[in-house]
Amino acid sequence: MAEQFSNHNNKAPHSSVKKYRITPRQKMINLMYIVLMAMLALNVSPDVLNGFSLVEHSLNRSTANSTKQNATLYSNFDEQMKSNPAKVKEWYDKAIAVKRMSDSLFNYAQDLKIAIVKEADGKDGDINNIQNKDDLEAANQVMLAPSRGQGQKLFNNIVSFREKILKYVDDPTERNIISSNFNTDIPKEKKQLGKNWIEYMFESTPVVAATVLLTKLQNDVRYAEGQVLHTLAKNIDLKDVRVNELNAYVVPNSRTIVQGGKFSAHIIMAAVDTTQQPTIYIGNRQVSLKNNLYEFICNSTGDFSLDGHIEMTDATGNIVKRSFQQKYSVVAPSATVSADLMNVLYAGYNNPISVSVPGVPSNKIIATMTGGSLQGVGPGKYIARPTTVGSTAEISISSQTDAGIQKMGVYKFRVRKLPDPTAFIAYKDEKGNPTKYIGGRGFSKSDLLATDGIGAAIDDGLLNIDFKVVSFETVFFDNMGNAIPEVSNNDKFTDRQKDIFRRLSRGRRFYITRVNAIGPDGTTRVLPQALEVIVR
Numbered sequence: 001m002a003e004q005f006s007n008h009n010n011k012a013p014h015s016s017v018k019k020y021r022i023t024p025r026q027k028m029i030n031l032m033y034i035v036l037m038a039m040l041a042l043n044v045s046p047d048v049l050n051g052f053s054l055v056e057h058s059l060n061r062s063t064a065n066s067t068k069q070n071a072t073l074y075s076n077f078d079e080q081m082k083s084n085p086a087k088v089k090e091w092y093d094k095a096i097a098v099k100r101m102s103d104s105l106f107n108y109a110q111d112l113k114i115a116i117v118k119e120a121d122g123k124d125g126d127i128n129n130i131q132n133k134d135d136l137e138a139a140n141q142v143m144l145a146p147s148r149g150q151g152q153k154l155f156n157n158i159v160s161f162r163e164k165i166l167k168y169v170d171d172p173t174e175r176n177i178i179s180s181n182f183n184t185d186i187p188k189e190k191k192q193l194g195k196n197w198i199e200y201m202f203e204s205t206p207v208v209a210a211t212v213l214l215t216k217l218q219n220d221v222r223y224a225e226g227q228v229l230h231t232l233a234k235n236i237d238l239k240d241v242r243v244n245e246l247n248a249y250v251v252p253n254s255r256t257i258v259q260g261g262k263f264s265a266h267i268i269m270a271a272v273d274t275t276q277q278p279t280i281y282i283g284n285r286q287v288s289l290k291n292n293l294y295e296f297i298c299n300s301t302g303d304f305s306l307d308g309h310i311e312m313t314d315a316t317g318n319i320v321k322r323s324f325q326q327k328y329s330v331v332a333p334s335a336t337v338s339a340d341l342m343n344v345l346y347a348g349y350n351n352p353i354s355v356s357v358p359g360v361p362s363n364k365i366i367a368t369m370t371g372g373s374l375q376g377v378g379p380g381k382y383i384a385r386p387t388t389v390g391s392t393a394e395i396s397i398s399s400q401t402d403a404g405i406q407k408m409g410v411y412k413f414r415v416r417k418l419p420d421p422t423a424f425i426a427y428k429d430e431k432g433n434p435t436k437y438i439g440g441r442g443f444s445k446s447d448l449l450a451t452d453g454i455g456a457a458i459d460d461g462l463l464n465i466d467f468k469v470v471s472f473e474t475v476f477f478d479n480m481g482n483a484i485p486e487v488s489n490n491d492k493f494t495d496r497q498k499d500i501f502r503r504l505s506r507g508r509r510f511y512i513t514r515v516n517a518i519g520p521d522g523t524t525r526v527l528p529q530a531l532e533v534i535v536r
Contacts, residue, residue: 055358056208059215061327066222073229074099091232098168098232102225105161109214109221112150115142116214120207133208143202143210151198158182161221168228178227181220248310248322264295265306265326278312298330345372345413347389348521349465353382357399357408366398366405371415386415417523421456421467423515423531442536448501453492456517456527467517470524475511476500509534 077095080088118125120138125131132138143151162182169175186200195203202210248267267280267289280287280294287294294306309323345351353374355367362379371393372386386393393415397408424436427447436455437443456467469491476484486497493501504510512531518524 056212059219063219070226098228106218106221109217113211113214135207136204138207139202139205139210165224178224248324278310282308344416345386346418347415351384353384360399364400368396370394389417391415421458423456427451439532442534467519469517471516473514504535
């Protein structure tokens with residue numbers, strides 16, 4: 001890892017960090033993150049973070065099994081290379097190239113995990129015993145920090161690995177699986193918010209979640225490596241090696257099961273004569289399986305092990321017995337509901353909501369809401385529209401399991417009124433770009449005369465909501481200091497108001513007051529602040 005991260009001042013990532021000048025906007029965003037972290041702390045249960053740890057352990061076990069299987073295949077290539085180099089060399093060289101590129105990406109992901117944990121827990125941080133699981137800044141520093149952030153390098157390595165590994169795979173199904181595992185596209189709505197893949201994956205991501213993402217990448221690398229090795233092995237005659245390396249394997253559909261869900265696994269004898277059916281034992285009891293598929297309902301949480309053995313007759317008539325063991329985890333039901341904008345819901349407004357349940361696909365999640373309506377708009381995405389200001393909206397989450405409908409949790413949100421908008425004059429700057437004048441500086445007379453009227457909107461960095469102006473008043477002052485009000489009964493300047501604009505001299509000012517606007521919640525409100533316009 002020292003080589004991976006020594007480019008910045010020749011210091012490891014857990015040494016003193018170089019200070020960077022940040023913009024006022026970034027300071028505001030940092031403050032916003034602090035507030036959001038505090039809000040999230042009130043709603044995210046430690047059990048959810050522990051759930052990520054269970055997933056991490058399960059992925060590590062799966063990766064270890066894949067690594068062992070791949071090692072067996074590499075050993076087979078080595079033996080065949082020694083016995084028949086002329087026949088095997090072409091495929092052996094490709095297998096070695098696959099190993100190098102796979103180990104490179106796998107080890108780089110491991111270095112990133114260590115760096116993130118050390119950023120969160122200090123130089124003695126241990127990825128197997130993370131202390132600050134909910135730290136939201138460690139992944140930011142390692143992946144997104146200016147100059148030393150590793151996110152772009154990781155993105156480039158994943159894209160390069162995907163392109164190179166797919167050159168060895170011909171089967172369309174396997175190509176689709178591998179392409180999906182290393183997909184770097186992001187949801188359309190995140191693109192619209194200006195996020196790239198690196199920010200989407202790691203920005204404000206808890207340490208435990210960031211390490212799980214990287215562990216899944218490692219798992220996907222070993223899976224792709226194994227599929228390519230099997231493809232390469234088909235190009236040479238490995239029958240003798242397969243007989244010598246006869247082993248029993250359990251291939252579960254999922255190694256982490258939500259309580260009440262179904263455990264599914266294929267139990268097979270690898271590289272055997274397909275004309276023979278093996279005899280399968282679970283524990284010491286012989287079982288008869290259809291298509292070698294073994295299933296049962298998981299009613300208790302915890303770590304478990306599926307043990308047994310397979311017996312088969314070899315070509316000489318001898319019984320070959322191979323034992324198998326597959327560990328798996330059953331986790332308790334849990335769900336996550338988060339408001340995409342902030343930890344409140346606004347009455348009469350379409351609030352975007354994200355819903356997810358670890359281990360459950362989005363099409364198996366059921367979400368309902370009291371005190372308003374909840375409408376699905378995409379996988380894991382909903383629009384919540386509460387009705388009553390000051391009330392509490394409850395969102396209930398359930399999932400469809402093989403045992404029936406399983407309740408996952410109930411989440412409460414406070415319902416507030418939309419804040420007041422700010423009045424503005426829309427115009428185009430010298431480059432022709434649309435912009436807004438909200439006072440506080442001079443406004444050119446030519447721009448003023450070119451505008452049709454005023455608008456009102458909430459635009460505070462989180463919300464971007466337009467209001468409809470139904471009336472407003474302009475207040476001018478003559479040379480004696482007398483106020484001259486002029487009223488418009490819509491959002492447009494009247495002819496009388498424009499006529500006064502033409503007579504205003506440089507440095508004169510007037511005020512736009514008593515702005516009446518209707519928001520998306522259907523309520524009309526009078527804006528409390530006046531818009532001061534200084535003519536230049």
